[in-house]
Amino acid sequence: MRTVMVVEDEPLMRELIADYMKGEGYFVVEAKNGAEALDKFKQTPADAVVLDVMMPYLDGFGVCQFLRRTSNAVIVIVTAKSEEPDKLHGYQLGADDYVTKPFSPKVLVAKVRALLKRAGTGGETDTVVIHRIEGLEIRENSYELMVDGKQEDLTAKEFELLLYLYKNRNFVQSREALLNGVWGYEYDGDIRNVDAIIKRLRQKMGRYAGLIQTVRGSGYVCRVRS
Numbered sequence: 001m002r003t004v005m006v007v008e009d010e011p012l013m014r015e016l017i018a019d020y021m022k023g024e025g026y027f028v029v030e031a032k033n034g035a036e037a038l039d040k041f042k043q044t045p046a047d048a049v050v051l052d053v054m055m056p057y058l059d060g061f062g063v064c065q066f067l068r069r070t071s072n073a074v075i076v077i078v079t080a081k082s083e084e085p086d087k088l089h090g091y092q093l094g095a096d097d098y099v100t101k102p103f104s105p106k107v108l109v110a111k112v113r114a115l116l117k118r119a120g121t122g123g124e125t126d127t128v129v130i131h132r133i134e135g136l137e138i139r140e141n142s143y144e145l146m147v148d149g150k151q152e153d154l155t156a157k158e159f160e161l162l163l164y165l166y167k168n169r170n171f172v173q174s175r176e177a178l179l180n181g182v183w184g185y186e187y188d189g190d191i192r193n194v195d196a197i198i199k200r201l202r203q204k205m206g207r208y209a210g211l212i213q214t215v216r217g218s219g220y221v222c223r224v225r226s
Helices: 011-023 034-043 060-070 084-092 105-119 156-167 175-183 193-211
Strands: 003-007 027-031 048-052 074-079 097-100 130-133 136-139 144-147 150-152 212-215 219-222
Touching (some): 003 011, 003 034, 011 048, 027 034, 048 105, 060 074, 074 105, 084 097, 084 193, 136 156, 136 193, 144 156, 144 193, 150 193, 156 175, 156 193, 156 219, 175 193, 175 219
Parallel strands (some): 003 027, 003 048, 048 074
Antiparallel strands (some): 136 144
């Protein structure tokens, strides 16, 4: 059973989200503030975290930043803040998706379910699919990236973006094409989320970061020699 942590300081909202998650068969851990969330996460690591931003003691951005340093759990930020800079900041810290209040609980559950499904494909098939580029190994089934033999921890979206660029290698992809290909046509977030994830991805690729090139005015391309 997958575990979802719901971090929300408003009791009614927290209970509503938790009830919908339980209805989908998830084991739910609730936290009423950021500090409590980190304590509970250490005890019960979650597969996904539904995270409010405006909370006492430690806000959602702080929780997101800490979790992303130590975990690849799916992180969906839920907040009343709808300004683009706030959304971009969440993505830069490693959030996988963003839902603005008021929202449909069913939509939130669907987003969490889709993200978990993508992040949990490893082990569903015995076929091992490995793509090699120089000293990189992209292990498609297990969502793993090996850099010179060392595993680098990627979030689900970082891995999916890398895989999409690789499978469309040597063809320039606009930001809109990447959003549609990785997030889906229903995604309503900031297009600059692509830039934030590309930046994090390059850092994790180390000396191979140059394989993902920026094409000014167009987008990005994974350059691979034939």
